[in-house]
Amino acid sequence: MHQHHPLAIETSGLVKCFGTNRAVDGIDLQVRQGSIYGLLGPNGAGKTTTVRLLATLLRPDAGKAIVLGRDVVREPDEIRRQISLTGQFASIDEDLTGYENLVLLARLLGFSRSQSKARAGELLDAFDLEDASRRQAKTYSGGMRRRLDIAASIISTPDLLFLDEPTTGLDPRSRGQVWELIRMLVAGGTTVLLTTQYLEEADQLADRIAVIDRGSVIAEGTSTELKASIGSGVLHVRLSDPAQRDAARQLLAERLGALVHLEGDPRALAAQVSDPDRVAAALVALSASGIAVSDFSLGQPSLDEVFFALTGHAAASADQSPESAL
Amino acid sequence: MNMTSNPRRSDVDQTLRKTLAARHAPTSPGAVANALTFGWRALLKIKHMPEQLFDVIVTPIMFTVMFTYLFGGALAGSTDAYLQFLLPGILVQTVTFTSIYTGFTLNGDISKGVFDRFRSMPIWKPAPIVGAMVGDTVRYTVSSLIVVAVGFIMGFRAETGASGIVLSILLLDLFAFGIGWIFTTLALTVRTPSTVMTLSWLVLMPLTFASNIFVDPATMPGWLQAIVGVNPVALLVTAVRGIMSGTVTAGEIGFALLAPALVTAICAPVAMYLYGRER
Numbered sequence: 001m002h003q004h005h006p007l008a009i010e011t012s013g014l015v016k017c018f019g020t021n022r023a024v025d026g027i028d029l030q031v032r033q034g035s036i037y038g039l040l041g042p043n044g045a046g047k048t049t050t051v052r053l054l055a056t057l058l059r060p061d062a063g064k065a066i067v068l069g070r071d072v073v074r075e076p077d078e079i080r081r082q083i084s085l086t087g088q089f090a091s092i093d094e095d096l097t098g099y100e101n102l103v104l105l106a107r108l109l110g111f112s113r114s115q116s117k118a119r120a121g122e123l124l125d126a127f128d129l130e131d132a133s134r135r136q137a138k139t140y141s142g143g144m145r146r147r148l149d150i151a152a153s154i155i156s157t158p159d160l161l162f163l164d165e166p167t168t169g170l171d172p173r174s175r176g177q178v179w180e181l182i183r184m185l186v187a188g189g190t191t192v193l194l195t196t197q198y199l200e201e202a203d204q205l206a207d208r209i210a211v212i213d214r215g216s217v218i219a220e221g222t223s224t225e226l227k228a229s230i231g232s233g234v235l236h237v238r239l240s241d242p243a244q245r246d247a248a249r250q251l252l253a254e255r256l257g258a259l260v261h262l263e264g265d266p267r268a269l270a271a272q273v274s275d276p277d278r279v280a281a282a283l284v285a286l287s288a289s290g291i292a293v294s295d296f297s298l299g300q301p302s303l304d305e306v307f308f309a310l311t312g313h314a315a316a317s318a319d320q321s322p323e324s325a326l
Numbered sequence: 327m328n329m330t331s332n333p334r335r336s337d338v339d340q341t342l343r344k345t346l347a348a349r350h351a352p353t354s355p356g357a358v359a360n361a362l363t364f365g366w367r368a369l370l371k372i373k374h375m376p377e378q379l380f381d382v383i384v385t386p387i388m389f390t391v392m393f394t395y396l397f398g399g400a401l402a403g404s405t406d407a408y409l410q411f412l413l414p415g416i417l418v419q420t421v422t423f424t425s426i427y428t429g430f431t432l433n434g435d436i437s438k439g440v441f442d443r444f445r446s447m448p449i450w451k452p453a454p455i456v457g458a459m460v461g462d463t464v465r466y467t468v469s470s471l472i473v474v475a476v477g478f479i480m481g482f483r484a485e486t487g488a489s490g491i492v493l494s495i496l497l498l499d500l501f502a503f504g505i506g507w508i509f510t511t512l513a514l515t516v517r518t519p520s521t522v523m524t525l526s527w528l529v530l531m532p533l534t535f536a537s538n539i540f541v542d543p544a545t546m547p548g549w550l551q552a553i554v555g556v557n558p559v560a561l562l563v564t565a566v567r568g569i570m571s572g573t574v575t576a577g578e579i580g581f582a583l584l585a586p587a588l589v590t591a592i593c594a595p596v597a598m599y600l601y602g603r604e605r
């Protein structure tokens with residue numbers, strides 16, 4: 001029955017407090033086996049705490065969490081046998097080489113000496129790290145560290161893998177590599193719970209997304225559902241003449257059928273767009289009525305904009321993520 | 327993705343698929359194997375950062391040379407006679423000081439992300455701690471051997487020969503492993519490695535100086551002699567001197583091991599509790 005449980009993770013009313021700070025404040029999640037689930041939220045939202053609760057590193061103060069059919073409080077040892085955790089801050093040993101890191105963990109899991117060496121070699125090969133395998137991990141680039149970190153998590157392929165902000169701080173190329181790895185893992189049958197600050201990442205990878213704010217889920221659904229509620233993108237327009245901003249705002253609101261807000265820059269406006277087809281028409285209408293546009297862009301909403309759309313306030317302490325608007 | 331632009335990528339993808347598909351699930355190797363693996367980790371750290379051993383090596387050499395030549399004549403009539411008396415004591419001082427490093431390194435180590443991984447793995451929970459302490463016995467052994475070598479060059483000879491030295495080092499390792507639990511407990515209690523260091527010195531300084539390492543307590547005032555009589559460091563020195571000169575009794579060895587046994591009985595469970603506590 002443990003094997004064929006349709007849900008890899010099921011929580012209800014999960015709470016974790018640090019002093020008076022309710023870091024996780026009543027989270028309900030349902031993660032299907034074999035899927036990628038994304039927890040999206042700004043810094044301090046409670047993503048890491050949620051992951052640590054589910055990975056049996058913390059005990060919940062209230063609520064219930066069933067991971068792979070087992071209770072996190074009553075059966076942590078059984079859960080640990082089937083999960084792996086890649087923490088937000090590299091969970092590898094920086095003083096050891098990549099090779100030593102993997103051999104060490106393989107030995108801990110019960111691989112024989114020769115099996116451990118073989119498995120370490122195999123993984124370093126597959127993760128494109130063989131050239132660096134004899135160097136201390138502290139000399140690795142961010143992308144290499146992350147790959148080693150993920151390799152370390154799948155020495156014995158887990159049924160459920162937690163990835164806490166796997167691509168924060170990575171360049172776009174390394175980010176793409178990590179995404180590809182995650183997809184392949186899931187194709188092999190592993191369930192992945194990942195946290196991220198990037199809507200784009202959740203959109204690219206996750207089958208379902210929960211948006212987290214101050215320890216609570218404020219929206220949940222597939223990326224399509226989420227976009228339907230927040231708009232599929234954001235149109236940014238800069239005018240040549242700031243005096244025309246009010247006129248432009250009115251016109252855009254009419255043509256796009258959406259709320260248009262004024263940005264800090266006195267010449268700039270932004271609007272949530274639900275139907276990209278209407279954007280071209282709206283821009284044409286602007287120039288037809290003599291409002292000169294110096295530049296415009298249509299992009300995925302950033303986390304800030306998601307938050308604005310969902311809550312009406314800006315994310316409490318969101319990191320600015322330049323790539324998220326790409 | 328970008329990965330497809332690399333011509334070697336499709337090979338790598340093949341390997342990757344195969345690697346990911348492998349679902350080995352070995353059985354848990356058990357507590358002892360887990361601890362020994364962590365012992366190996368401690369050795370790897372020494373291999374990559376041999377400068378860690380620097381203090382451990384330089385301080386005892388300095389003490390041996392300095393005390394022998396500065397005070398030897400005055401304290402024992404000749405430097406040779408004093409070295410014969412001093413060396414077992416220096417050995418004890420060396421491993422005792424070295425055991426502080428157990429706490430020092432653990433404190434820095436445990437706050438790193440990799441400990442989150444260890445905690446989420448299906449391994450014997452105390453293994454990272456016990457393993458680190460087992461690994462440190464290698465450090466004790468290395469520093470003891472260096473002191474013996476320096477002593478040998480200066481003219482020290484154990485009457486019981488090599489077997490006396492091996493036995494002494496064994497006893498020293500046991501002692502240091504036992505009292506290492508104090509520093510491990512400290513490491514799990516305070517915030518920074520330097521606090522561990524300071525507190526540990528506070529404990530060890532009086533223990534090593536109010537002892538029979540440097541001088542025969544016969545010349546000390548009565549109250550101090552009483553303290554030396556129950557000082558665990560002094561009891562160990564007596565036993566090691568006995569082993570090296572062939573006069574040791576079972577009682578002396580028993581007294582030497584009393585403190586480490588007590589410390590283990592009290593501090594080990596406390597350390598385990600502190601380590602198991604969530605942070």
Ligand SMILES: Nc1ncnc2c1ncn2[C@@H]1O[C@H](COP(=O)(O)OP(=O)(O)O)[C@@H](O)[C@H]1O
Nearest residue numbers: 018023041042043044045046047048049050605
């Ligand atoms: N060990 C801890 N002790 C005290 N407060 C903590 C601890 N871990 C996290 N917090 C607090 O809990 C809240 C959620 O943090 P976290 O789960 O790390 O958020 P996220 O991963 O989404 O950035 C924050 O306010 C953070 O300061």
Ligand SMILES: [Mg+2]
Nearest residue numbers: 047048049088
């Ligand atoms: Mg976090």
